[in-house]
Amino acid sequence: MTGPEPLVRPSIDAPPPAVILVRPQLGMNIGAVARAMLNFGLTDLRLVQPRDGWPNADAGPSAVGADIVLDGATVHDSLADACKGLTLVLATAMDTRDMTRRVVTPTQAVKEFIALPAGGGLVFGPERTGLVRADLLQCHAICTIPSNPDFGSLNLAQSVAVLGYEWVRQRHDGLAETVINHPGPALHNELQDLITAIDAKLAEHGYYSPEEGRAAAAKRMMINMFTRPQFSGEEVRSLRGIVRGLVAPRANRARPTQPSS
């Protein structure tokens, strides 16, 4: 490779951002944050002046097993202390409170985190009030989750979940958006045999209109309906049985030569 390198190379090994809770109020919410973090592979939890001290017995139950996050949480006297060792620090807020800051979407925030040479941080304010100006002043930019303008106040742990999801979503970018949990379509001739059998029985039963155009349309629709779903071989064989079952009761029809299951 002799071509120019991109100016910023997103690192596949970029560390996930730290989550910094400033003056969190309820232990239950700290636990729910820990769970949401671990759901999306974030583990670095930093608490600034938690209202009820730390550890907090209310955090465990709502963490539902995310003990590794709670046990590793660090406690700090100030936001500045909690940000030590981090580079890009983003405040989550609904508005900029008159700070002159860039306001970025979660999509943009994660793009920037991925491009960092060292870890970034996401700062969340107290449940009731959010971050105050003195907190925002210490952050490089503000990250706002797009939401209903008339009902935009998100639950703390849900905000963490949304940003954690965005972190995972972008790092999984390029993975298939759709996976087919399916043995794959039947052999083409198996499907055609089914369609031919259905067509023959319908013709025999006078299903098709005597009018040629309408008969052709009805036949096309039948073929479409059985072709589009990409039935597997097993399903096509099951449909053959269903067709036989519709045509006549079991006692009245010849037994299939293949063994019944």
Added chain:
Amino acid sequence: MTGPEPLVRPSIDAPPPAVILVRPQLGMNIGAVARAMLNFGLTDLRLVQPRDGWPNADAGPSAVGADIVLDGATVHDSLADACKGLTLVLATAMDTRDMTRRVVTPTQAVKEFIALPAGGGLVFGPERTGLVRADLLQCHAICTIPSNPDFGSLNLAQSVAVLGYEWVRQRHDGLAETVINHPGPALHNELQDLITAIDAKLAEHGYYSPEEGRAAAAKRMMINMFTRPQFSGEEVRSLRGIVRGLVAPRANRARPTQPSS
């Protein structure tokens, strides 16, 4: 316009998906779901056999004002009944439980919802167990939120929040990922005057190395640091004051001719 139309036209007016909770256990969680829904503009909540009946007094507090969603919630005896009037119905689950179904990411799910001519639905199982096979069997495909393979079980309301966020994210696609909350960069000459003033004072104080290359590098770094932040006019004027303040105590320097603020 005489060119061919796209095969599927995403509608800007596509209705948000309905949220269907199958056998939800805790009223508190139903309320938290309602809040997450309204945060992202979803309002159609359908409850299938809620364990503790409906209405449920525990739902209100955790809805934190999303009464419009709770009041409009409908109760159903079966998932099939809850899906009436919907088209594409997606089950949220961690795996397909042996159903032959497409498994889609939230990104893909929302793409498909946006392309629908009528409303789709998202089905969520009970908190403890998730959806059972009989539920999945009735859904067209399965939506799985990408998460930590070792700790993937998401809180119910957080799952709703992630999908609601994805709904808003894609519909907001094309909006700026970054907004500059800022009056805009100063006039170029204002900034240059500041840089010239700093440079002159540094030279006067013997800051620059006698070695020519190092002096040039130091000057370049100073210019970079003051140019890159796109300081506003007000900030450049403030910086002029800061530079003066650094150079000498107020009493020792000439008063500025402009009025002080």
